[in-house]
Every structure is written in C-alpha cells, then in structure tokens.
Amino acid sequence: MVSVGVNCLGRSFANPVVLASGPAGFGLELKPFFLRRPLGALTTKTITREPRSGNPPPRLVDAPAGALNSIGLANPGLEAFLADVLPEIRELSTVRIVSFAASDPSEAEVMAGRLGEASGVDLLEVNLSCPNVEGRPPACERGTAWEMVRAASDATSVPLLAKLAPDVSDVVEIAEGVLEAGASGLTLINAVRGLRINRDTGRPALARRWGGLSGAAILPVALAKVFQVREAFPEVPIVGTGGVTELGSLLEMLMAGADLVGLGLGVMADPEVPWKLAQELEAWLSRRDIDDCSEIIGCAHRGGLGVGETR
Amino acid sequence: MRNTKHVAQAATPEQGSLFLCWQSARLVARHRSGSYAVVELATEREIPGEPGQFLMARTECGPPLPRPLSLLWTDGNRCAFLVKDEGLLRARLAEAPRGTLCEVRGPYGLAYRKTIDPGRRYLLVGGGSGIAPLDFFARRHPELVEATVFGLRCAADAAVLPERTVLVEELGQGTAGARALDMWRPGLGIIACGPEAMYRQLAAGLPGDRGVYVALEERMGCGYGACQGCVVGTRDGPVRLCKDGPLMPLESVQW
Numbered sequence: 001m002v003s004v005g006v007n008c009l010g011r012s013f014a015n016p017v018v019l020a021s022g023p024a025g026f027g028l029e030l031k032p033f034f035l036r037r038p039l040g041a042l043t044t045k046t047i048t049r050e051p052r053s054g055n056p057p058p059r060l061v062d063a064p065a066g067a068l069n070s071i072g073l074a075n076p077g078l079e080a081f082l083a084d085v086l087p088e089i090r091e092l093s094t095v096r097i098v099s100f101a102a103s104d105p106s107e108a109e110v111m112a113g114r115l116g117e118a119s120g121v122d123l124l125e126v127n128l129s130c131p132n133v134e135g136r137p138p139a140c141e142r143g144t145a146w147e148m149v150r151a152a153s154d155a156t157s158v159p160l161l162a163k164l165a166p167d168v169s170d171v172v173e174i175a176e177g178v179l180e181a182g183a184s185g186l187t188l189i190n191a192v193r194g195l196r197i198n199r200d201t202g203r204p205a206l207a208r209r210w211g212g213l214s215g216a217a218i219l220p221v222a223l224a225k226v227f228q229v230r231e232a233f234p235e236v237p238i239v240g241t242g243g244v245t246e247l248g249s250l251l252e253m254l255m256a257g258a259d260l261v262g263l264g265l266g267v268m269a270d271p272e273v274p275w276k277l278a279q280e281l282e283a284w285l286s287r288r289d290i291d292d293c294s295e296i297i298g299c300a301h302r303g304g305l306g307v308g309e310t311r
Numbered sequence: 312m313r314n315t316k317h318v319a320q321a322a323t324p325e326q327g328s329l330f331l332c333w334q335s336a337r338l339v340a341r342h343r344s345g346s347y348a349v350v351e352l353a354t355e356r357e358i359p360g361e362p363g364q365f366l367m368a369r370t371e372c373g374p375p376l377p378r379p380l381s382l383l384w385t386d387g388n389r390c391a392f393l394v395k396d397e398g399l400l401r402a403r404l405a406e407a408p409r410g411t412l413c414e415v416r417g418p419y420g421l422a423y424r425k426t427i428d429p430g431r432r433y434l435l436v437g438g439g440s441g442i443a444p445l446d447f448f449a450r451r452h453p454e455l456v457e458a459t460v461f462g463l464r465c466a467a468d469a470a471v472l473p474e475r476t477v478l479v480e481e482l483g484q485g486t487a488g489a490r491a492l493d494m495w496r497p498g499l500g501i502i503a504c505g506p507e508a509m510y511r512q513l514a515a516g517l518p519g520d521r522g523v524y525v526a527l528e529e530r531m532g533c534g535y536g537a538c539q540g541c542v543v544g545t546r547d548g549p550v551r552l553c554k555d556g557p558l559m560p561l562e563s564v565q566w
C-alpha cells in the first residue's frame with residue numbers, strides 16, 4: 001500500500017495537494033469533490049480586517065502559459081468571515097488553512113488572535129506578498145516581514161505559515177527573518193508581478209495596470225525558490241506553490257523540497273484537478289515502487305530518486 | 312458584501328459535480344456568415360442549460376483562461392453557440408473544421424428567468440453575439456416575449472441566423488437599441504444583451520422604469536463563483552457575474 005499522506009506542521013494531510021489561497025475562494029463551490037475524495041488542505045481566500053471589494057475590472061488577462069490577476073484581496077472581512085463563512089468551511093473534511101493579510105503588525109496581532117481562537121481553523125497563513133494591493137508587500141523587506149510575523153505568531157498558538165513573494169533579490173534572507181519571528185512554515189510563492197498591454201488601446205490590459213502572474217509560466221521560478229529555501233532550511237515545512245497544473249509539475253515541486261503543494265490557477269481552469277493529481281500521484285508512486293510520498297520530498301537535495309535515505 | 316450571502320448557496324452534493332468537470336465536445340456543424348458563426352457541438356453528457364446560462368470553453372491548445380460562451384440552444388447531447396470570428400478561442404471555433412475537438416464545462420450563471428420579474432412580457436433587445444441567449448429565451452419562453460429586436464452590422468452577419476428577422480445597421484435599418492425605444496410602452500419589460508453603448512442608449516431613453524435588465528460582460532476566470540475575477544460593482548454591492556449574473560436589473564448597474 002502506497003502512502004501519500006504527509007505529516008508536518010503538527011497536522012496530518014491525506015495527501016500533499018493543497019488548494020492555494022485565492023482562486024478556489026473558500027472552497028465551498030468545490031464541496032462535491034471534498035465529499036468524494038480526500039484532499040490535503042484548503043487555503044481560504046485571504047481575509048482582511050475590513051471587507052474589501054477588490055480592484056476595478058478587468059482583473060484578469062491571459063499570459064503565455066498562464067494568466068495575470070489583479071483581484072486585490074476582495075473578501076468579506078474578518079467578522080463576516082467568522083460569522084458566515086467559517087461555519088461552512090468547518091464542514092469540509094480537510095485541513096483548513098486560513099489566509100489573512102494585515103496592513104500593520106497590530107492588525108496582524110488582532111487577526112491572528114481572533115482567527116486562531118476560532119474553531120475549525122487548523123493552520124494560519126499570513127499573506128505577506130499580495131502583488132495587487134497598495135504599497136510594497138511586507139515580504140519585500142526583512143524587517144517589515146519580521147514585525148508582521150512576530151505580531152501574528154505571538155497572538156496565537158496555531159501554527160503559522162508565512163507566504164512569501166518571488167519578487168525579491170534574496171528569498172532566503174526573508175525566509176530567515178520570518179522563521180526567526182516565529183513562522184512554523186513557509187508558502188512559496190505568491191504570483192509574480194507582471195503587466196500586459198492591450199494592443200488595441202495601447203494601454204495596460206488590467207485596470208490596475210500591474211497584476212500577478214501565475215500558472216505554468218512561473219513553475220521554474222517557484223521551483224527555484226523552493227529549492228533554495230529547502231537547501232537553507234532543511235527542516236522547515238514548505239508549501240510549494242506556483243505553476244503546478246499537472247502530475248509532472250507536482251512531482252518536480254515535491255522533489256525540489258515542498259512538503260505540500262499548492263494549486264492556484266490550475267484549480268481555476270479545472271476545478272477537479274487537485275483531486276485528479278492526488279490520485280495520479282498515488283498511482284505514480286505505486287508504479288515506481290515507492291511506498292511513501294516522503295521518499296520523493298526533497299530528493300533533489302539528496303542525489304535524486306532512490307539515492308540516500310528517506311527523511 | 313453580497314459575496315458572503317451567496318456563500319451559503321454553495322454547490323451541494325445533491326446538485327452533483329458534473330457541471331464542474333470538463334467534458335470533450337466535438338464540433339459537428341458550423342454555419343458561418345459574415346463575421347459570425349453558429350457552432351454546434353456534440354457533448355459526452357447532456358448539458359441541462361437554460362437561456363442566459365453559459366459554458367466555459369477551451370481547446371487543447373488553450374487559451375489558458377477558459378472562455379464563457381452563452382448557449383444559443385441545448386438539446387440532449389447537442390448544444391450551440393453564436394460566436395464572433397475574432398479573438399483566440401472564438402476565431403478558432405468559427406474556423407475549425409467539422410470533427411474538431413474542444414472542451415466545455417457548465418452550465419453556469421443564473422438563467423434569465425430566475426432574474427427577471429415573471430409578471431411581465433419582454434422586448435428582447437440583442438446586439439452582436441448577445442443575440443444568442445435572447446434567441447434561446449424566445450424559443451424556450453415564448454409566453455414571456457412581446458418581440459425580439461436584434462441588430463447586426465451587415466447583411467452577411469444577419470444571415471447567420473436565417474430564421475430570425477435581424478435589423479441590419481448598414482442598410483439604414485437603425486440599431487436594435489433605437490428600435491426598442493420606439494417599440495417600448497409602459498409596463499413592458501426589456502431584457503438586453505449586447506454592447507454597453509446599447510445599454511446606455513436604453514438607459515437614457517427609458518423612464519426610470521423597473522423591469523429592464525441588461526446582461527453584463529466581464530473577463531471570467533473559474534466560471535463557478537470562486538475566483539472573484541468577474542466581480543463588478545453594483546448599487547447592491549459587488550456581484551460575481553458568473554454566479555449572480557450575468558443579467559442585472561438596469562437600476563442596479565453602475566456605469
């Protein structure tokens with residue numbers, strides 16, 4: 001019997017496949033799939049203290065092998081989330097990761113505190129890296145990221161993931177900062193800042209001009225960040241996210257060092273794909289005579305498949 | 312914010328999940344005229360779609376974001392779209408030979424009959440590919456329809472729908488919007504699907520009467536209500552067009 005289960009962050013995941021924050025909303029539209037087959041985890045759309053309606057349309061545009069989005073953290077706000085949404089999410093049998101963002105450390109403290117004490121919140125993810133809101137994302141600067149994570153992690157005992165941005169010169173430095181500040185794990189990466197021009201009008205294609213690039217186009221970028229961070233911090237759990245849309249890219253992400261793998265744009269295009277990939281992973285492992293998914297996690301750092309001992 | 316309210320209406324297992332799953336579809340017939348084509352597909356499973364609902368479509372080579380296309384009709388395992396022959400996906404569909412495979416999932420969106428006031432009769436005012444859902448509506452709900460007022464640019468375009476009378480702008484027959492304003496009388500409803508200019512014309516020419524609905528268009532991502540790509544601001548708050556639309560009461564639209 002092959003085991004695709006993963007244990008990390010003090011939780012057991014049925015498989016390493018995770019719905020990344022955003023494209024799947026609160027996961028509720030996908031309830032029929034959750035009822036049929038297990039999935040590693042669900043990450044909610046990022047919640048902010050106050051409701052946000054997000055950026056003006058158009059908020060989406062194609063890119064070669066991907067898409068740009070400038071949704072802008074549209075969400076019902078903390079209180080409505082706790083009152084109306086969380087009770088629904090609680091019914092989904094999976095690990096529930098609640099993503100939140102804050103504009104300063106004191107807000108991060110309040111959010112982490114309130115969310116951490118709510119029932120049904122298994123893990124928290126602080127989004128330090130949304131490319132679609134005002135100002136520079138906290139994940140762009142070590143000190144700012146540190147303060148945000150310290151405030152959040154001090155306010156709760158629920159394990160905290162910090163979601164980092166790819167648009168930084170040294171992701172390891174930022175990772176080091178947030179780990180020192182109390183993050184239990186890292187989610188790598190958020191969408192990559194990008195732009196497209198509408199050729200008919202000669203103006204930026206998105207109303208907000210910039211957007212975040214996701215999809216297969218960013219797979220190599222995400223793999224590089226995951227690989228780098230795994231190399232620097234071999235024991236830290238990583239949710240590798242970016243460009244995973246099929247079994248091949250899922251395997252690469254695990255091999256590069258991700259304990260769990262987030263799917264964003266892939267779920268938007270094909271809502272069934274997370275469940276399909278979880279099954280395909282199991283079949284692949286069994287074909288290769290690999291008993292446990294953990295044997296391939298990070299194997300690129302150990303000389304490859306079947307070399308060295310398992311973690 | 313309206314989103315939270317609708318969270319409660321998330322898909323239940325009883326509703327099944329088939330509308331979320333891609334199925335392959337074969338292009339079985341195509342009628343092309345001017346810059347439009349009616350494209351008929353044979354699908355693996357039945358598509359229980361209603362007028363106003365749409366499918367998400369893509370081909371093997373993309374585009375990366377699937378595209379919404381309104382149903383022109385459905386009948387068992389067959390369905391059809393009216394597409395303009397421009398843009399990545401639509402041009403591909405409009406020009407593809409018979410037998411070409413593509414993929415569809417759906418249906419999505421609220422059927423027009425669920426949005427409108429059922430106590431009225433309606434003028435159906437359509438321009439361009441916006442004619443598709445209205446043509447479907449006229450066949451499915453004749454009892455709710457006072458008249459159809461469709462407009463296309465040239466005679467070749469109009470010939471794409473040989474069974475319908477379509478105003479041809481180029482022949483001096485005026486626009487669908489202008490004709491609709493001539494025909495409208497108090498108490499009559501309007502369901503419009505077409506370019507924004509048409510909606511503005513209707514809004515400017517009608518007294519603040521209720522019973523006027525317009526189909527809004529925005530780029531869509533998931534199509535099933537999760538990603539917030541197609542959210543537009545309305546007087547009643549933000550609305551996901553793919554789930555709560557695409558038809559909106561004119562008085563709630565913010566220009």
Ligand SMILES: Cc1cc2nc3c(=O)[nH]c(=O)nc-3n(C[C@H](O)[C@H](O)[C@H](O)COP(=O)(O)OP(=O)(O)OC[C@H]3O[C@@H](n4cnc5c(N)ncnc54)[C@H](O)[C@@H]3O)c2cc1C
Pocket residue numbers: 196197198199200201205365374378379380381382392393394395397398399400401402420440441443527528529530531557
């Ligand atoms: C609910 C709903 C129902 C719809 N139903 C129909 C329907 O029945 N029939 C129909 O024909 N359409 C319909 N549409 C519209 C259609 O979905 C969109 O126009 C869609 O973008 C078409 O995809 P495409 O790949 O064919 O064109 P796209 O490639 O998306 O192009 C759309 C337009 O944008 C332009 N464009 C795209 N990318 C760029 C760029 N980078 N720079 C400049 N211009 C660019 C194209 O030239 C074209 O004019 C519907 C839309 C909605 C929301």
Ligand SMILES: Cc1cc2nc3c(=O)[nH]c(=O)nc-3n(C[C@H](O)[C@H](O)[C@H](O)COP(=O)(O)O)c2cc1C
Pocket residue numbers: 020021022023045046069071073099127130163189190191213214215216218241242243244262263264265266532538540
């Ligand atoms: C439509 C859309 C909305 C997103 N919203 C969020 C969000 O609210 N919070 C967040 O942390 N990341 C958000 N993301 C980023 C994804 O979680 C993910 O990090 C990124 O898209 C890269 O993964 P992918 O290539 O699998 O999409 C969003 C991405 C998309 C496409």
